[in-house]
Amino acid sequence: MVDMNATAVTARLREISVLLRDRGWQVKGVDMSSAAVEARLRVQGSLCDMCRRLVAVGSGLAPPR
Secondary structure: OOOOOOOHHHHHHHHHHHHHHHOOOOOOOOOOHHHHHHHHHHHHHHHHHHOOOOOHHHHHHHOOO
């Protein structure tokens, strides 16, 4: 599960900001309010969880190789 506390989220955003700035990234108008960022992180966490569950289900359905 993704750590969603404010300190961890802020640290990840700052790290990504430095990496993107070093690559010449331009601001594109993405909503970076705390609510919008939190919502995107929650969606990402849910998608990761779903993928893990699908792999577990799919492993039982695949014929042996």
